Structures are given as C-alpha cells and as structure tokens.
Amino acid sequence: MERQQYVERCSELFEVGGYAAVRTTAEAGLKELGPDPDLFRWLGQAHAAEDEDDHDTEAETAYRQGLALAPDDLGLLVSYLELCLRSDSFSYPGRSKRAVDMQARIEELAPPGSSERLRVDDALGWAGRGYWDDLKAAAAEGRLQRAAAAEQSVLVTDALRRSARGEFSEDGGEDLQAAELAAAVELLQGRRYAWMRLLLAHRVAAYVWTFVMSFGVNKALVWGGVLDFSLWGWLFWIPVLTAEAKLRQAKRLGRQRVVARMQERHAQTDAA
Structure with missing residues (x-):
C-alpha cells in the first residue's frame, strides 16, 4: 500500500477518535514502508491524544524519530511543541x-497567518493561562459539555420514540452521531431502563427535581x-448520574463501531 493511503487512513480514524487504530495503522505503514515523517507524526498524535504519561513518552519518541x-517538518514541530507545552515542567523539564x-x-519556517502559526498561538494561549484563566476556561468547557449532553438527550429521546413506532433502524455506516444514537437506542431498550428513558426525556425537570430533593433532605436532617x-x-443524584453514564457508554460504543467499520472497509480494500 502507498504512503498516502496510510496517511489518509490515519487521518479519518483520528477524526472519529480511533486513536488505538491510528497507532496500529501508522505502525503498519512504518513497518511496510520504512521511516516516514508523516507516519511518525500520526503515531505521535495518536499517543498524545490519550493524555497519559506513558503515551506522552511514546509520542515524544515518535516525534523525535x-x-x-x-x-523542518512543520507538522511534527507544532505537534511536538503542543506536547511540550502540555507537559508538567517540573516532571519533564x-x-x-x-x-x-x-x-x-x-x-522562522511558518509565515504569519498560516495554520501552523495559528496552532502555535492557540497552544501558547492555553499554556500561559493563570489560575483564574484556568477556572474560566474550565467553566466554559463545562457549559459546552452540559449543552452537548442536553442535545444528546434530545436526540436520543427522539430516536427512542421513532424506534417505538418502528421508524428507526440501526445505521450501518460510518456516521459517528448516527452510530452513537443507534447504540443509545440499543442500550436503553427494555422495561428495566424505562426510568432512564423517562429521565432523559425530561432532563431539565429531572435535574431541578433532584437538586431540590437533595438540598431539601440534607437541610431537613440538619435542621x-x-x-x-x-x-x-x-x-438522589444516583439515578441522574447513572443515566448520564449510560449515554457516555453509548458514545463509546458508537465510536468503537464506527472505527471497526472503517477498519473493515480498509481490510476489504486491501483484499480487493
């Protein structure tokens, strides 16, 4: 297989969060084609995306290779810079x-306004944040995550209703959102999960009720x-958090299925 095919496969697998699959693909390309800067970059990025010390060490090794x-490869330099800025300066001086x-x-290499310079500016921005900046960034990220979770609840509830009417069928393609919805519908089927479906269908009310009840019980016991x-x-938060955990499980399962489908397509292409 040609180098560009390996690079394209790494790119599409990385886009859907299939980091382990990216590493497998990059390593296969390096084994078949020999050392290659682009494949080393994808290998490093797939390690760095895991955000763990051992993976960071492997990412650094790949970038340096x-x-x-x-x-002067700008992709490698910027990726390595991002890793260095994210690392603990005390543990990894x-x-x-x-x-x-x-x-x-x-x-020196990247002209002003280039995508590489923009990535550097972004990395320097979050690396140079102070304590209060980190708090504000964490709050903003939390709002985005809550908004994404609320949107997912709406989509899952709609998919469950369509499934009950026989209008929803599992998507066998590589669309990540469709795969996540199909996984959620599958995981939430049956009587034992009826209460989860109810909570997700009335997510805002469930959170308000849970807060009122938890606060009220604590105050009543103290007073x-x-x-x-x-x-x-x-x-009282256990049911709500359990339902949220089920949605996260569905997202993981959907991602795994999309990655598996991509790998199956790649295998079929190789066999043809």
Missing part, C-alpha cells in the same frame, strides 16, 4: 526547554437535629 528524518527552541524554529452535617441527599 520523525524530526530526525525531517528537521527537558520538554519545557525544547519548547522554546521549537517555537523559534516554527516562527431536625438528626445529623450535624448531611450528605444523604446526594443519593
């Missing part, structure tokens, strides 16, 4: 020092002299 072949040199080299401090009311 790629830069040994192509010292060497990476912090290398970030300065890489930034200078990127500014009534039963306890000096109560956390028992937090038990």
Whole structure:
C-alpha cells in the first residue's frame, strides 16, 4: 500500500477518535514502508491524544524519530511543541526547554497567518493561562459539555420514540452521531431502563427535581437535629448520574463501531 493511503487512513480514524487504530495503522505503514515523517507524526498524535504519561513518552519518541528524518517538518514541530507545552515542567523539564527552541524554529519556517502559526498561538494561549484563566476556561468547557449532553438527550429521546413506532433502524455506516444514537437506542431498550428513558426525556425537570430533593433532605436532617452535617441527599443524584453514564457508554460504543467499520472497509480494500 502507498504512503498516502496510510496517511489518509490515519487521518479519518483520528477524526472519529480511533486513536488505538491510528497507532496500529501508522505502525503498519512504518513497518511496510520504512521511516516516514508523516507516519511518525500520526503515531505521535495518536499517543498524545490519550493524555497519559506513558503515551506522552511514546509520542515524544515518535516525534523525535520523525524530526530526525525531517528537521523542518512543520507538522511534527507544532505537534511536538503542543506536547511540550502540555507537559508538567517540573516532571519533564527537558520538554519545557525544547519548547522554546521549537517555537523559534516554527516562527522562522511558518509565515504569519498560516495554520501552523495559528496552532502555535492557540497552544501558547492555553499554556500561559493563570489560575483564574484556568477556572474560566474550565467553566466554559463545562457549559459546552452540559449543552452537548442536553442535545444528546434530545436526540436520543427522539430516536427512542421513532424506534417505538418502528421508524428507526440501526445505521450501518460510518456516521459517528448516527452510530452513537443507534447504540443509545440499543442500550436503553427494555422495561428495566424505562426510568432512564423517562429521565432523559425530561432532563431539565429531572435535574431541578433532584437538586431540590437533595438540598431539601440534607437541610431537613440538619435542621431536625438528626445529623450535624448531611450528605444523604446526594443519593438522589444516583439515578441522574447513572443515566448520564449510560449515554457516555453509548458514545463509546458508537465510536468503537464506527472505527471497526472503517477498519473493515480498509481490510476489504486491501483484499480487493
């Protein structure tokens, strides 16, 4: 198989979050074609995306192997810079020092306004945030996640209703959202999950009711002299959090199925 085919496969697998599959594909390409900067970059990015120390070490190894072949490769330089800026400077002081040199080299090679310079500016922006900036960023990210979860609840509820009318069928394609919805419908079928379907269909009301009940029970136990401090009311959050966990499970399952379908398509192409 040609190098460009390996690169395209890594790109499409990375886009749907199939990081392990990207690593497998990049390693297969390196084994077949020999050392290649682009494949080393995809291998490094697929490790770095896991955001774990061991994977970061593997990512750094891949980036350095790629830069040994192509010292001025902007894709490798920017990816390596992002990894260095994200790393703990106390635990990995060497990476912090290398970030300065890489930034200078990127500014020499990449013209202002280029995609690489924009990536560098973005990375320097979040790397240089202070404590309050981190809090504001975390709050903004939390709002986005809550909005995404609320949207998913609406989509899943609609899919469940269509499934009950016989109008919804599992999508066998590579559309990630469709695969996630199909997985959610599958996981929420049956009487035992009726209460989860009800919570998701009335998500806002469920959160309001849960907050009122948990707060009210804790205050009642304290004011009534039963306890000096109560956390028992937090038990009311268990059903809501369980339903949210089921949606996260559906997203993981949908992603796994899409990645498997892509790999199956790749295998069929190779066999043809």
